[in-house]
Amino acid sequence: MSNPFERYGLDPFDGPAAITERMRELAEDAESEEERAEIREAWEALTLHPRRRLELALEAHPDSRPALGRSPRPRRRGRSADALGLADLTALPSVAGALGERTLPDVSLDEDPVLIDVAKKGARG
């Protein structure tokens, strides 16, 4: 992932000032000189010539994904953590079916790190 917008999670629609601010933070937190040099190089590529910035923006995937929805409200205190199962998250029969009976080509939803994370948070809360 060598496109600096994608690599450093930058929004191509942000201007050079915002890019500089973010890259400076990254450079300050860099673990090594090599990493810092890479960040510097990316910063130059993104800010030196607007033509290059535009080229790099065109070479980054447009964000066509739907927006992330609101996260669920925190569960009320007092309810037992044990009571939470994946079924709580998958009230839709088709989704429950997807989890129970089908497997995806390579990764099942049970192993999906985000879902696991959500489940863990739910379990704690």
Next chain:
Amino acid sequence: MWRPDDQQLLERLEERTLMRALWRRMSHGAPPPSERAAGLVHLLRQTDEGARACERALDGEIELLVTLVRPASYVGLRPPLVHHLALWHHAVARTLPPHARGEAEEAWLQALGAWAALASESAYLRGLAEAVVADALPAAERDAVAVDGARRLLAELEERALEGAGALDDVTAISLSVFARVPEALARVEAPPATLASEAVRRRRHLVDATMRPVHEALTEAQARTEPGEAHLAALAAAVRVWRFTAHDLELERFVVDQATPMAWELYGHKQWSMLRRLDATIAPAVDALAERVGRDPDLFAYASRVAQMLVFRAELLTTLDTQLETVERALVLCDTHRNGRLVCADLLSERALRRIETAPLWDRKRAALEARVDTRRAESLFAGLARTKRAKEAIAREGVEP
């Protein structure tokens, strides 16, 4: 309680998962691209066919989705989808290992097609460019950069090949082959940028020149140091390899013939027949291809003499009279005034005339002499005064036939 937001999250997760599965299927296990590439799956899923393909993929059957990301035509696709496809195939092409030549070529061609298709989506591109650089670039330059994806891809393809040009490896082979197939990619697009095809031709020429540079250097060094030998042959073999990579480039055929001619003459002068034979074997495919072209295209007749000479060398190395004659006749078809061709042909015809008489049974000698006369007369018309022709004519006369 299942909310629409939860559904949205689930779809987003599914699309990411599908994107990664698709990537694994197409990229031979390279690290996955940015998560934003999942937007490609999301856009595909908007159509009935795409939704079906995603369903199937979620069931573990990915191939339909693979087919959808390799459209036979880019006409009518939505601009953001074309943009995703361009980036997707471009990324696949960059990450595929060079030994997966077929897939890599396909990915480059898909990417090229998609970029070329995107170039005509001016409203989409202008909106994007304005959001990124606002007025930091003059509008004309901004628009030019936005539509230039296909050209940048061609430049990258050339650049990649140049890095490995010395090694004549698969990377070079892929680039040369993709350049040769550019028209195929552009056929998938309604209105490709006007100068793209000529740009591809120009870059291909440049790449072929650069690829040949190390071959040329090795050959020049060999020529400056020693008589034709192994180093010369190795360089010519490399040239023929590049010629194959390029799907038979005319300039390379000419190069091979230009370089081989003085070598062959020197080997001939030193009577180094086995080396001359190896030289011929090394370059024969390129020589034959050029011979075929010269015979077909009058514009190439400048090379008639050189190609004819290479065929004459070959004829002299062959071991049967028939094949020798057949080869030298090919040379004369290309260049009927070719002195050496005429001389060798005349000599071979005279030899055939002699053999006709010598090998004929006594009762059939007359008929043989009549046939031999046809050969000697043609021999005389090609090159008069050869000793062997004279002997053949005497043999004909001995059979009571007017030579």
Next chain:
Amino acid sequence: MFVDRPVGIDLGTTNSEVAILDPSERDLLVYADEHGRKTVPSAVCWDPATSSLLVGRPARMRRGREHGPVESIKRRMGQSATVPVGPRTMSPEEVSAAILGELRRLMLEHLKKGAPTDVEIRLARAVITVPAYFDAPQMEATRKAGELAGLEVLGLLQEPTAAAIYHSWRNELGDGVFLVYDLGGGTFDVSVLRCLGGEYQVLAIDGDNYLGGDDFDRRFAEKLRQKLVSRGFALDLKVRESSEDAERFLRLVHLAQEVKESLSTRDVVHVAKEAYFTDQRGEAVSFELEIGRPEYEAAIADLVATTMRCCERALQRAQEIAGVALADVDHVILVGGSTRVPAVVEAVKRDLCAPSKSQAPLQEEVDTCVALGAAVHAAQLGGLRLGSTNAEGAVVSLLSPLVAKKAELKLTLEVEDAPEGTRSVCVADSEGGLAEHEITSVPSGKLRLTIPLGDEPEQRVQLELWGGGADALAILPFALYRGDVRPRASSLSKPSVVAKDIAIEVLKAGRRERRVLVARGTGLPVKVDHRFYTADQSGAVVLRLLQNRLPIKTLVVSVPEGTEVGTPVDLELSCDESMRLEAKAKVAGQELWAQIEAAKLEAPESTQALDRLLEDAEGVGKQLWGREGNAYRRELEPLSTSLREAVATDPAKAAALAARLQLLVEEFRDASGEGLTPPMHRFEDLLDRIRRVVYRSGGGMLGMDLAAWEERIDRLSRRGQEAWDTSDGSEWRRTYNEAQALYETASEQEFASRAVDDPEHLARRQANAVVWASLLESKLRDFVPSAADEVRELQQAERDRLIASLHEKVRRPLEGAQGMPPVELRRLLDRLNPEMERIELAFERLPQIGLVAER
């Protein structure tokens, strides 16, 4: 304890300055003497009374006296010349080191005033500024001068960048495009820089190392001389040959300087001098003159115009690399004493400010802004070093600013030395620890601590080094500050850049070309890797590095003879902040490392040699045509004009310009002799031969009529011409080969019935072979090998091999061919031709021996 804060030094042609940034970052201190004078003259002389060197103002005061001062030494940096200083001779580096040493001494004394007695102030580190357009040898000489003066040179910073850093610091300009116009005593620089959120991007630099206020003075001194000659004084001065004449001219230069300074504030100046010096007849030169500003401005108009051309080039480059045009420039900054000349200010306002966003040029601290900016940069690079002076041996560098706006400060520090057993470093105030970090090794590498700050503007804290015990092993007090943080670059910025392309000579399509390894404008430090390939089997690889066209180093790596053509040659080139170059080459298992001690400029010295060089330069120009000719003349004309002027007025400048001219001539002399192969005349000759064959045939041949043949030959001719004009080696070879093939095809008709051993034809071939062999031998004997020792040896050995081969394989057999039967003679000639082709080809490749090829 001691504190050590690095200083910024502007080592100028006429004057030098030194400055330091206070750790609170509220004040920038520049050294000033008791009269408030902030500049120290860049002058050194011998004091016979004390038998020691005098530096600065005391030295300048000895102008016109015996053992007068050495001045403008900056113009000689990087040259191999030495200058007499009293009984000694000193290199330019040594003279500069004396100036730097004096600046350090003055600053240290200045800082000690009012410093607490228990704190030792050290000045061991510095950033020294250099003209943006200095060459590598000049940079190298400057760095060496710093080291000779006992300074650790943290970096060399380009003067315009330093000025921009100062102005953005001073005026809190965090964003904007700056054009810095820096006209010093001896050099002119222009830089276009962009400041983005406090970070710097150097977009372009340009300039002229031999154009400055000195040139204004010398130009006007020459005018004054002519005026005095017209009044009957014997002043036909030969400044190169006679030291007395040189001294007379110098007096006129000083007078011109006075006139320049007076005309900066007045429109007319009245000069009256009584027995100012004696002329060549020994008569006292006394005169009165009235000089108006227009007269002065007319005299220097072309010099000012030259600076504007540099600005145009810089802006063009800025446009290329960043899309920045003059209209985008926010601030035009004037730097250097010579920008006080009204004609300069007017030109800048008219040509630079009016078309940009800058209303008027920023003209604050023109003499000291470079040193001040260097001080800001020095603080950024070196931070503040604290250490104990007792046996504890603790040394800690605080590398980030000690001031923050918010209630916490992120401090980066490095423990460079620490008492045995140190396990952690802690920042504490009187109430206890504020932040702590474990130490696993010493030096510790960079450590980050986040320290909470109170509301007071200054907070006394201390650095404590702790072991396992109850007491700290070392305590180093310092202060942290709460307040505005001025724009300052972080590690994202690379303020020092490579001024001119660093390149290597390579072979491309059979031609020698310069391949840029590090492009001008690249930020320092930089490290680049390049892969090249061997192009011959000479047993040596020659890596010839150049800056622009100045050869800076030739590396020769021996490889086993017969190493395959196309063997990779890996070259790693690195360049640190002070332009110190290192090269590492790896080929066929051999490795070579070299520190690049830039070659010093060697130039013809005598007037006759200079005249010869100028003549030679004209001669080379006459042999060049087309694009190459134009490029040559574009560079030659201004250079030779300046050189002719400098011969009469400025020997040091003349030497530098002559060296530059010599390199220009050498490069283009090669270009004229070495173009594409085969040469153009052989191509033209070939086309003529085709035409003759076609006409002899009566026009109709091979199915084409005369018009079709002519059309075809013209097409080939046009293609060849275009390939030649664009130096397209591949296309040229293709076209030539096609012409050759066409000739062969066309000739077949004539040859179709010719007997194989026609004696007349054989005799002609034999005679041609004899002529060819003797021509080849004289070409080989006349070959002029390279000036570089290592390469010369290689070329001579190859040349000798070729001569021996010519004798053995060609000339001897030819001598024995008399009276040979036709068949044998034909066979011999058939064998000799390829031999001669081979030797000829090897001869053409002689100048390229060992060079690497580029893909």
